[in-house]
Amino acid sequence: MNQNDQIVRILLVGDSGVGKTSMIYSLVFEEFHESVPAKIHEISIPGEITPANIPTVIVDYSAQTQTEIELIDEIKKASVICVVYSVEDDATIQKISTYWLPNIRKALGENHHVPVILVGNKSDAVECSSIDSVLHFLHQYKEIEISAECSAKTFDNLIEIFYYAQKSVLHPLTPIYYQEENTISDQCMVALKRIFKICDQDNDGILNDLELNNFQVYSFGSYLLSQTFDDIKYILKSMIPDGVSENGITFSGFIKLLTFFIQRGHHELIWIILRKFGYNNHLGLDDQYLNPDIKIPEDCFIELSSRGYSFLSDTFKKFDKDNDGALSPNELNELFSCCDAPPKWSSECDYRYCVHTNEKSWLSLQGFLSIWTILYQRFNVMFYFYFILSRIDSLQSYFSYTVIKDNRLDLHEKQTPRNVFLCHLIGPKGCGKSSFMRRFLHHNIKINNNNNHPQQHQLNQKNQSFKNSNHDDNEPKNIMAINYNDFVVNKITIYAEDKYLIIKEIDILVSNQTLKQAELFCDVCCLMYDQSNNSSFAIIASVFNKYFQDSKLPILLVASKKDLPIVRQQFPIQPEEFCVLNKLTPLHKFSSISFENQSSREALEVYEKLVTMAAYPSLNKLVHLLLSKPVSSWMAKNLQFLPHENTYFRVGIGVATLAIISVFILRFFRPN
Incomplete structure (x- = not known):
C-alpha cells in the first residue's frame, strides 16, 4: 500500500x-x-x-x-x-x-x-x-x-x-526480511540488486560518493555531508571488511547497511527506497510503471525521440564491457539481469533473425537500436529496460508523437516527420523475399555462388531459420505480435537523417488470394516477382490491380534474381510497361548475390528507395513524370502558353530548376 x-x-x-x-x-x-x-x-x-x-x-x-x-x-x-x-x-x-x-x-x-x-x-x-x-x-x-x-x-x-x-x-516487514534467519528476503534481494545497478552509473560494481549522494537525494530528498559518508564507510568496514573498497561501497556493503536499518526497527527506510524505484507491497514493479497510462491522441503514432535513442546508445555502451561494438549473450544477460521478466527476444536470441548482428550473431549497436523501434508501442517492455538505468526523468521524454492520417500517408504534405516506416513485401513463394530481407541486414557481406564461403553459409543458415520460423499459418499477424522472425528492421540514412525501415513478408500463394486489412496497412509496399520465372509477375500484377490500383500508397515493383536469365512474363503487359501505364516508380532489379565490384551503396539502393518513398510520398508522382517523359517535349508542351516577352527567361529558370530536382530525385529512383 x-x-x-x-x-x-x-x-x-x-x-x-x-x-x-x-x-x-x-x-x-x-x-x-x-x-x-x-x-x-x-x-x-x-x-x-x-x-x-x-x-x-x-x-x-x-x-x-x-x-x-x-x-x-x-x-x-x-x-x-x-x-x-x-x-x-x-x-x-x-x-x-x-x-x-x-x-x-x-x-x-x-x-x-x-x-x-x-x-x-x-x-x-x-x-x-x-x-x-x-x-x-x-x-x-x-x-x-x-x-x-x-x-x-x-x-x-x-x-x-x-x-x-x-x-x-x-x-x-515480512516481504523484505526473514526474521527467523535475520536476513533480507530473496525477493527483496533481487529488488535491491536492481536498485544498486541503477545507481551504479559507471557499472564498476561500486557506489562511489557521487553515486551514493545521488541515491540519497533521489530516495530521501536530502544530501549527505562528506563526513557522514566517511562515518558510514568506517562503520561498514568494521562490520563487513569487503563491504567497502577504496572507491566506495560494494553491493555486499550496501546490503549490510540496509539490513542494519531493518534490525534497528527502521525498515520503513527500505520501503521508501523500494517505492521510489517502482516497487509495490508484493515486491513487484508497480503497474503504473509497467503499464503507464500515456494518453495517445487518436490517429497518432508514437516513436522514440532522439533523446530516447541517445539513452539506448548510452545503455549499450555501458554494458559492452569489451568495447567490441556488440553485446555478447553474457553482456545482454547482464543488461537485463535485474529485470523481473526480461523481454522474450533477449533470452531466446530471436533478434538474430530480425536485426543487424556481427559475424558471431551478437547484437550490434545498430541492431540494438533497431529492435527497440519495434517495441516502442509495448510500454511494459520498454519500462523493464528503462528502469535499469534511468529513474528520475519522465519516460515520456524519450518518445515523440507523430500524427498520421486515416490512410497512414498524407500526400498533401511535403514529407512526414516520422522516422520509422513499415514496408510490406508481397510476392509469390520462392521469388526471393527472404533473401531480400536478409540482404537488408547484411548488405556489406560479399556473397557469390560459392555456398562453401563461410559468410555465405552464415547467411544461408539465417535464411533457412527465417523461412522455418516464418508463416506457420496463413493468418497474418500484426508486427507487434512479437514473433521476432516475422520481420526485419534496420537503419537507413537518407539526406543525413537516420530512418528505420521494418520489412514484413507476405506470401501470395495463389493469384486470387485475399489480403486482409492488416496486410494492406503500411507506409510503402514492395511488390516482388522472380524475373527468371515466367508466371511470377502475373501474381503480383493481379494483387496490384485488385488492391493498389486506386491507392495512394507508394508502390515499388522489384524484379528479383537479376543475376539469372530474364524470361518473358506470361502477362499481357510486361513489367516495365506496367510501371509506366500505372504511373509507378520504374522497375527496380535486385539480386541477393553480391559481386566483387558491387559497393555497399549499390546493395542498399533499393532499401533507400523504399524509405524515401515512405518519407516523401508527395514526390512519387514527380518521379514518375521525370523518368517517363522526355524533358524537351514536355517543357515545350507546357511552356507554349507563356507570354512571348517572358518565355526565354522562364524557360531558363524552369530548365535549371527541373535539372536540380531531377538530379535530386534520380539519385534514388533511377532505373537499373
Whole structure:
C-alpha cells in the first residue's frame, strides 16, 4: 500500500474477554473503563492525529454479537489484523493456532499478504512475558509481522500497538526480511540488486560518493555531508571488511547497511527506497510503471525521440564491457539481469533473425537500436529496460508523437516527420523475399555462388531459420505480435537523417488470394516477382490491380534474381510497361548475390528507395513524370502558353530548376 492509496483498516479479533474493546476505549477516550460493551462501533481516526499521518479505521469483532460469516467479511476488508489474546489465559493463546489464524487463511488464502500482529493484552496482570509462548507461531505463519504485549488498563505500549499496525500496512516487514534467519528476503534481494545497478552509473560494481549522494537525494530528498559518508564507510568496514573498497561501497556493503536499518526497527527506510524505484507491497514493479497510462491522441503514432535513442546508445555502451561494438549473450544477460521478466527476444536470441548482428550473431549497436523501434508501442517492455538505468526523468521524454492520417500517408504534405516506416513485401513463394530481407541486414557481406564461403553459409543458415520460423499459418499477424522472425528492421540514412525501415513478408500463394486489412496497412509496399520465372509477375500484377490500383500508397515493383536469365512474363503487359501505364516508380532489379565490384551503396539502393518513398510520398508522382517523359517535349508542351516577352527567361529558370530536382530525385529512383 502506498501512503496516499487508501485508509488503513485495523481489525481486532480474539476470544471474548481478552480485552479488545477495552483496548479501543483506552486508546480513543484515554481512560480505562472496567465495564465496556461486547463490541464497539467502528472508530474513524483522522490522519492528522495519527503518528503515521494516515486516516485509520479501527474495527472491533465480537463473537457474541456477530456471526462467522460476518467475521470472514471483516477479515477480507481488513488492511491489518490484530489477533488479541490474554497473557494470563493459556487457552486464548492456544486458540491463535487452532481457530484464529486458520480462519484468516480460510478467508484470504494460504499465501495472502495481509499482515497479522499477535497482541498479548493485560500485561499488567503478570510478571513474566508471554512472548516465548507465541514465538513459534511466527515461524509457522509467515504473515505474522510481530508479537507484542500491551495493557489497556495502564496504557503500557498501547499507542505503539496501533502505530505498528499502521506501519505494518505501509511498511510490512515480512516481504523484505526473514526474521527467523535475520536476513533480507530473496525477493527483496533481487529488488535491491536492481536498485544498486541503477545507481551504479559507471557499472564498476561500486557506489562511489557521487553515486551514493545521488541515491540519497533521489530516495530521501536530502544530501549527505562528506563526513557522514566517511562515518558510514568506517562503520561498514568494521562490520563487513569487503563491504567497502577504496572507491566506495560494494553491493555486499550496501546490503549490510540496509539490513542494519531493518534490525534497528527502521525498515520503513527500505520501503521508501523500494517505492521510489517502482516497487509495490508484493515486491513487484508497480503497474503504473509497467503499464503507464500515456494518453495517445487518436490517429497518432508514437516513436522514440532522439533523446530516447541517445539513452539506448548510452545503455549499450555501458554494458559492452569489451568495447567490441556488440553485446555478447553474457553482456545482454547482464543488461537485463535485474529485470523481473526480461523481454522474450533477449533470452531466446530471436533478434538474430530480425536485426543487424556481427559475424558471431551478437547484437550490434545498430541492431540494438533497431529492435527497440519495434517495441516502442509495448510500454511494459520498454519500462523493464528503462528502469535499469534511468529513474528520475519522465519516460515520456524519450518518445515523440507523430500524427498520421486515416490512410497512414498524407500526400498533401511535403514529407512526414516520422522516422520509422513499415514496408510490406508481397510476392509469390520462392521469388526471393527472404533473401531480400536478409540482404537488408547484411548488405556489406560479399556473397557469390560459392555456398562453401563461410559468410555465405552464415547467411544461408539465417535464411533457412527465417523461412522455418516464418508463416506457420496463413493468418497474418500484426508486427507487434512479437514473433521476432516475422520481420526485419534496420537503419537507413537518407539526406543525413537516420530512418528505420521494418520489412514484413507476405506470401501470395495463389493469384486470387485475399489480403486482409492488416496486410494492406503500411507506409510503402514492395511488390516482388522472380524475373527468371515466367508466371511470377502475373501474381503480383493481379494483387496490384485488385488492391493498389486506386491507392495512394507508394508502390515499388522489384524484379528479383537479376543475376539469372530474364524470361518473358506470361502477362499481357510486361513489367516495365506496367510501371509506366500505372504511373509507378520504374522497375527496380535486385539480386541477393553480391559481386566483387558491387559497393555497399549499390546493395542498399533499393532499401533507400523504399524509405524515401515512405518519407516523401508527395514526390512519387514527380518521379514518375521525370523518368517517363522526355524533358524537351514536355517543357515545350507546357511552356507554349507563356507570354512571348517572358518565355526565354522562364524557360531558363524552369530548365535549371527541373535539372536540380531531377538530379535530386534520380539519385534514388533511377532505373537499373
